Amino acid sequence: MLEHGGRLRATAQRYGIPLADWLDLSTGIAPEPWPLPSIPLEVWARLPEDDDGLEAAACAAYGARHALAVAGSQAAIQTLPQLLPGGRVGVLAPSYAEHAQAWQRAGHELVRLSAAAIDAALDDLDALVLANPNNPTGERFAVAQLLDWHARLAARGGLLLVDEAFADCTPELSLAAHSDRPGLVVLRSFGKFFGLAGVRLGFVLAAPTLLARLREALGPWPVSGPARALGLQALGTGQAGARRRRAAELQRQGAALAGLLRAHDLPPAGGTALFQWLPYPDAAALHDFLARRGILVRLFNEPTSLRFGLPGSDADWQRLAQALAEYRQP
Incomplete structure (x- = not known):
């Protein structure tokens, strides 16, 4: 089987960081789940x-x-x-x-x-x-x-x-x-x-x-x-407005993620509302650096690159920003 993002349990075991302490940005999935209706x-x-x-x-x-x-x-x-x-x-x-x-x-x-x-x-x-x-x-x-x-x-x-x-x-x-x-x-x-x-x-x-x-x-x-x-x-048609609002908010967050990466001299080469893609010669080193801080992003070997999904809460955004700032420190 091919390897995909989201294998958080294996990563937590590898780095010795409890599962609950991770920020998983590896999957490209909207960070806020749709409100669950009552199912009969x-x-x-x-x-x-x-x-x-x-x-x-x-x-x-x-x-x-x-x-x-x-x-x-x-x-x-x-x-x-x-x-x-x-x-x-x-x-x-x-x-x-x-x-x-x-x-x-x-x-x-x-x-x-x-x-x-x-x-x-x-x-x-x-x-x-x-x-x-x-x-x-x-x-x-x-x-x-x-x-x-x-x-x-x-x-x-x-x-x-x-x-x-x-x-x-x-x-x-x-x-x-x-x-x-x-x-x-x-x-x-x-x-x-x-x-x-x-x-x-x-x-x-x-x-x-x-x-x-x-x-x-x-x-x-x-x-x-x-x-x-x-x-x-x-x-359903009754949720069309809510879907449009979600799409607009995800677009905003995707642009914010691209801006955050650029602000730390890591400009993405492309992306969507749900992720940003960063071709980077030292992708493996940056992936490991973030993982040691409990942040999981998706690593690709061909081409050498990283994919960043959207953080969820304000605290998650701040945590990613802090880690990127530390990476850029001498």
């Missing part, structure tokens, strides 16, 4: 039912026509490559590493591409997989560019898969409104924006024929009843 007892007691309106709520919230709820977008990432015939698949690099591994495991020929190399390579690909905004670099792709790539792929029976796990705060980047086109798949995450990663909920937006095949492959009850109930409440 029968939701826990009965098997989930997929006609509860959750998919319709997701379509309305994301601006899509068709959706399938899954146990986190990771479930779709692992399953979709198995539904398609073997081919040559371009995957944006660096990006969320589970994409490349899933397509390679399913027997596809993998081509790792930088953003600048995609256009020239596209006509030799059967599928293109990327994240928008990208994780961890924060790189963004215009809708017009993505639709052009999709049209070129679809003309040959190809596929464009866009992972929009971090798109909630930048809806102008989303292809959700176009996701009913054949050969286009859009993934949306629930846990990151709502700060509820433990719910394990996500959505696949695509044409009905592909969604039907994916539903069959995943089997019955892929999403728990409580997760469906929570998703239905958070994505």
Whole structure:
């Protein structure tokens, strides 16, 4: 299995710092969880039912026509490559590493591409997989560019898969409104924006024929009843204003995090509302320096870089600022 952010218990044991004393900035998840609604007892007691309106709520919230709820977008990432015939698949690099591994495991020929190399390579690909905004670099792709790539792929029976796990705060980047086109798949995450990663909920937006095949492959009850109930409440039309306010606040915090890093001569090269990405030659040393102070950020080796998630409380912001100031002291 690939390593991800959030492995706090192992890090706490490694550094000998109690779990409760850590500031975990390694995951890119909103630091303030969405207020939990009251979930009726029968939701826990009965098997989930997929006609509860959750998919319709997701379509309305994301601006899509068709959706399938899954146990986190990771479930779709692992399953979709198995539904398609073997081919040559371009995957944006660096990006969320589970994409490349899933397509390679399913027997596809993998081509790792930088953003600048995609256009020239596209006509030799059967599928293109990327994240928008990208994780961890924060790189963004215009809708017009993505639709052009999709049209070129679809003309040959190809596929464009866009992972929009971090798109909630930048809806102008989303292809959700176009996701009913054949050969286009859009993934949306629930846990990151709502700060509820433990719910394990996500959505696949695509044409009905592909969604039907994916539903069959995943089997019955892929999403728990409580997760469906929570998703239905958070994505409902009555919460649209609260979602807009959350998006604006997260945008503000993301800009503040970028400013904090720049103030300590650590300018990020990119980011989103939920994280900032810092290519840095001494990334391992800075990662260790912060960890010894009970602050966990995400370390990447290729390229050598760090990803900083959002602190939560004022005390957390001050703690990170103090640690960065100490790092810059002689």
